[in-house]
Amino acid sequence: MTNTIGLYWFTQDLRIENNPLLQRASQEVDTLICLYCFPKMTRFITHYAQEHRFSAAKIQFLSQSAKCLQKSLTALGQQLVVTTSTPYAKLQRIIHDHSVDHLYCDAFVGTDEKQVLRQLKEQFPSLIVTQDHVRSLFRKSDLPFELNALPSTFTQFRKQVEELDKPARNTTTTRLPPPLQIQFEETWPKLPPTQPALFEGGELAGLTHCQRYFSSPLPQHYKQTRNELDGMDYSTKLSPWLAIGCLSPCTILSMLAEHEHQFGRNESTYWISFELLWREYFYWSAMKHGARLFRFSGNKPSAPLTSFYPQRFLQWKRGETPFPIVNACMHQLNQTGFMSNRGRQIVASCLIYELQLDWRYGAAYFETQLVDYDVASNWGNWQYLAGVGADPRGSRRFDLNKQTQHYDADLSFIRRWQGHCSHAQTDGVDMVDWPIVPQKGNQESI
Numbered sequence: 001m002t003n004t005i006g007l008y009w010f011t012q013d014l015r016i017e018n019n020p021l022l023q024r025a026s027q028e029v030d031t032l033i034c035l036y037c038f039p040k041m042t043r044f045i046t047h048y049a050q051e052h053r054f055s056a057a058k059i060q061f062l063s064q065s066a067k068c069l070q071k072s073l074t075a076l077g078q079q080l081v082v083t084t085s086t087p088y089a090k091l092q093r094i095i096h097d098h099s100v101d102h103l104y105c106d107a108f109v110g111t112d113e114k115q116v117l118r119q120l121k122e123q124f125p126s127l128i129v130t131q132d133h134v135r136s137l138f139r140k141s142d143l144p145f146e147l148n149a150l151p152s153t154f155t156q157f158r159k160q161v162e163e164l165d166k167p168a169r170n171t172t173t174t175r176l177p178p179p180l181q182i183q184f185e186e187t188w189p190k191l192p193p194t195q196p197a198l199f200e201g202g203e204l205a206g207l208t209h210c211q212r213y214f215s216s217p218l219p220q221h222y223k224q225t226r227n228e229l230d231g232m233d234y235s236t237k238l239s240p241w242l243a244i245g246c247l248s249p250c251t252i253l254s255m256l257a258e259h260e261h262q263f264g265r266n267e268s269t270y271w272i273s274f275e276l277l278w279r280e281y282f283y284w285s286a287m288k289h290g291a292r293l294f295r296f297s298g299n300k301p302s303a304p305l306t307s308f309y310p311q312r313f314l315q316w317k318r319g320e321t322p323f324p325i326v327n328a329c330m331h332q333l334n335q336t337g338f339m340s341n342r343g344r345q346i347v348a349s350c351l352i353y354e355l356q357l358d359w360r361y362g363a364a365y366f367e368t369q370l371v372d373y374d375v376a377s378n379w380g381n382w383q384y385l386a387g388v389g390a391d392p393r394g395s396r397r398f399d400l401n402k403q404t405q406h407y408d409a410d411l412s413f414i415r416r417w418q419g420h421c422s423h424a425q426t427d428g429v430d431m432v433d434w435p436i437v438p439q440k441g442n443q444e445s446i
Contacts (some may be wrong), residue, residue, distance in 0.1 A: 004029045006102040006177070007094060010080070011113060012374075013106055013134040013201040013340040016072045016173050020134040023171045025104045026112070028130075032177040033094060034039060034073055034080045036066050037087040038189050041368070042112060044294070048364030050313065051274040057337025061201040061371040065246055068202025076176045081184040088116045091437035097200060098180060098221045106245075107131040107140075109286045110375045111294070126256070136283050137249045137276065150288045153390055157281045158274075159289060164363050166253050187200040187397045198232070199371060201441070206241030210252060213238070214259040227342040227412045229329070236272060239372035242279075249276055259366055282380035285390060293379045298388025304352070304359065312355045316347070317365055320421045323409075325404045326350045330421030337371040342407060348385045349398035359386035 006029030013019060014036070025032060039054070039062070046052060055255040070080040108114050108131075121129065133139045140147060144160050145151055154390050188331040190214040191388025199205070213219065218233055221431060228234035252271065260269050288294050297303040315321050319330035329343035339347070344366070363382035367373050408414055 003017055004030060004101045005031045005033070005098060005311060007033045007035060007091070007103060007182070009091060010026075010034065010069065011106050011108070011245075014069045015206075015246050015248065016076070017203065017207070018171055018248040018251050019134060019173060021106070021130070021134050021199060023103055023173045024132070024211050025102070025131065026173055026176045026387060029102050030040045031180055032078065033100070033180055033184075034078055034096065035090065036069070036082050037090055037096065038066070038082070038084050038085055038089070040084075045364050045367055048361050049368045050310075050317070050361070051368045053368075053369075055334075055337050055369045058369065058371050058373070059189050060191055061199060061337070062206070062244065063189060065199030065241075065244055066188075066201075066202070068204055068246075072203065072244065073176070076173070077178060078176045082186050082188055084187045084189055087113070087386065088119055091116065091120060094121065094184075095120065096129065102128045102130065104251065106135060107133045107287075108314040111145070111291050112414065114290075135249070136165070136247050137280050139254070140287075147284065147288050150284055150293065154278060154281045157284075158277050161280070162277065162389075163250065164371070166250070167312040167374045170250070181186070189234045198338055201236070202246075203241070203246045206246040206443065207251075208400055209241070210238060210247060212257055214255040217263060219256070219259050219269050219272060220263055220266060221354065223271040225272070227407060228437045229340050229343055229407055230332070239374075239416070241336070242265070243370075243372040243374040244375075249279070249395065250253060252276065270281070279374070279377055281390070282376040286376035286382055293376070293383070294360065296358060296381040296388075299390070304388060306352060306358050306384055307354045308358050308361065309355065313357055313361055315424065316351050316355060316357070316362070319417075319419070319426050321350065321355070322424040323350055323354065323400050323422070324414045324419035324421070325400060325408060326357055326419075327421055327424075328408075328414045328417035331419070333366075333369055337369055339370075342403075344381070345396075346398055346400065346403050348382060350397065350400060352386050353397040354400070359383070359388075 006025050008022060008025050013021070013395055016022065041052060041054065059289050070082070085392065095103070102165070103120065108117065117129065120127065138300035139159070142164065144164065164219065213236055220238065238247060238252060241251040242249065243251070248276050253276065256269060256272055281287070289299055292299055318328065319334070321327055326347050329347050333339040348362055349384055351357045352359050359382050366378055380389060414420065
């Protein structure tokens with residue numbers, strides 16, 4: 001009898017529980033290789049972020065998450081091969097050297113992963129590739145419309161999917177096929193010195209935080225506190241584990257339902273599921289639009305009237321702009337790898353409308369810094385703010401003074417994160433810059 005060999009390529013699904021694709025692999029092959037490739041800085045991200053490495057906080061969180069997964073697999077008699085090599089090089093070598101029959105992986109949103117998969121299918125035409133939507137609430141077959149008919153706005157999407165039965169997907173993997181009895185070469189990223197982290201990576205830490213949050217009264221007040229700028233309890237703080245798949249959104253909805261059964265359902269608890277639907281919409285929008293997620297013009301026929309001023313971008317990254325609330329938010333991001341949702345909207349609006357910069361530079365910088373970076377949500381939100389995404393009202397420009405008065409009236413956040421910059425200015429012009437016309441049209445001053 002032929003021994004079938006499977007390869008599970010972990011990406012943004014670093015968990016054992018509620019992972020139907022891993023369970024399927026456990027049932028279909030005799031031997032299984034589990035692989036995780038740490039993300040690499042691509043030329044695209046290096047160009048737009050003007051950075052050459054990921055933040056220390058992000059690397060630490062990913063490393064902790066990989067180590068947690070490694071322990072979980074070891075407990076099931078498996079092992080996790082970890083590498084800093086490029087995914088295609090490592091996958092190609094393993095498939096070739098060990099005659100892999102089956103490849104299991106996420107139904108990718110990212111274009112880089114899709115390209116790797118296309119190359120592997122071309123090189124190994126007999127390879128059986130099995131994919132699943134392991135990071136979303138729904139599968140494509142669950143949606144009440146074809147993907148090319150995805151509603152153009154979130155509100156239309158929400159109205160069609162909100163009343164659908166949410167898939168439970170409560171799968172528990174209790175056994176896995178044995179690994180190949182071969183010593184694979186492993187490489188881990190070097191961990192730079194870090195400050196005490198806000199979040200501990202890994203499925204166990206994510207489940208612990210999720211249980212703590214939903215067993216408390218905090219979700220009862222989520223809508224009233226979610227726009228605060230600082231602190232650990234004003235929002236769910238589930239996004240870091242959700243972003244790399246240490247937690248499934250189905251698990252979160254299940255715990256939310258238990259919370260509502262114990263504490264009651266109100267507008268705030270509903271708003272948590274509402275936010276998960278926003279994430280879901282960005283996910284399917286990225287699936288539909290593909291590479292347009294990264295284009296200057298986004299989903300629109302024309303690009304914004306912005307440019308690139310290197311000095312302004314550097315000031316924005318360093319938190320040295322004339323806007324204290326923006327500086328405070330950027331200092332928070334650079335030190336912790338995290339920023340509130342309100343803060344992200346504020347700094348994005350500043351980059352696009354006050355500094356008149358190409359939105360892709362900001363989106364790329366977020367990718368290098370955030371511990372909760374999610375390709376669809378990050379780039380989708382930046383498009384939304386820039387007016388080239390899913391917003392029917394066009395671009396959204398935030399009044400920074402009004403935002404400060406509303407969310408930091410006593411300036412405590414600005415003081416804590418040292419938002420005042422005495423030497424801030426934006427009137428420097430490089431010889432390669434050119435004048436641009438202030439963007440006109442439908443802008444909302446918030």
